[in-house]
Amino acid sequence: MVVGAARAVAGIEVVEFSEPQLRERYQGLIAELRCPKCQNQNLADSNSPISIDLRNEVRKLLEQGLSDGEIKQQLVARYSEFILYRPAVNANTALLWGLPPALLLLGAMVLVLLRRRSQPRPAAAESADLQQRVEALLQQHSEEQQR
Incomplete structure (x- = not known):
């Protein structure tokens, strides 16, 4: 039983931020962004290698001072609008x-x-x-x- 609990704790990702409000933005962003590999999971729920890389990328971009919109724009440019759970209403998504x-x-x-x-x-x-x-x-x- 102790081994099972240790494994569960080992799977929890601890992310440090320079400012406390960045943690809230980080949690919101990774909940809104879709894992490109898993397709039906957000970055927060997925443990695929690409999701881990994207969570690290989001953390770095937040620390660089980018807004949520700018971070989403960068990820959309790289992965298309598929990465957004709620894509914007435009000619492509009408x-x-x-x-x-x-x-x-x-x-x-x-x-x-x-x-x-x-x-x-x-x-x-x-x-x-x-x-x-x-x-x-x-x-x-x-x-x-x-x-």
Whole structure:
């Protein structure tokens, strides 16, 4: 049990910063950046060699005084917008952002149309027959009222 705990502690990465606020920015950035190898993990959760290198790169860039936006720009230039979990809305990502709502709207429209089609509608002949019967009943009722 002690060996298991020692292994768990050994896997924790300790990162030192010159200023305490850099640690918060670092944690936020590595949570927002995607591991290029793992694809479905952020840099904070991944232990792949590339993630470790990128975490070190983010730490160095923070220490150099770069803003979060500048750090993201450098990483996007190197790894494309894939590295961002939330890419910016622009001409390149418009389909990525617009397709889900468009598909949802299209699906709702298809459901409405299918539902309308499945509801029985009176045929033209049935409708005319019904109209004649209603008129006959109304005429009979008005004759009874006159008597």
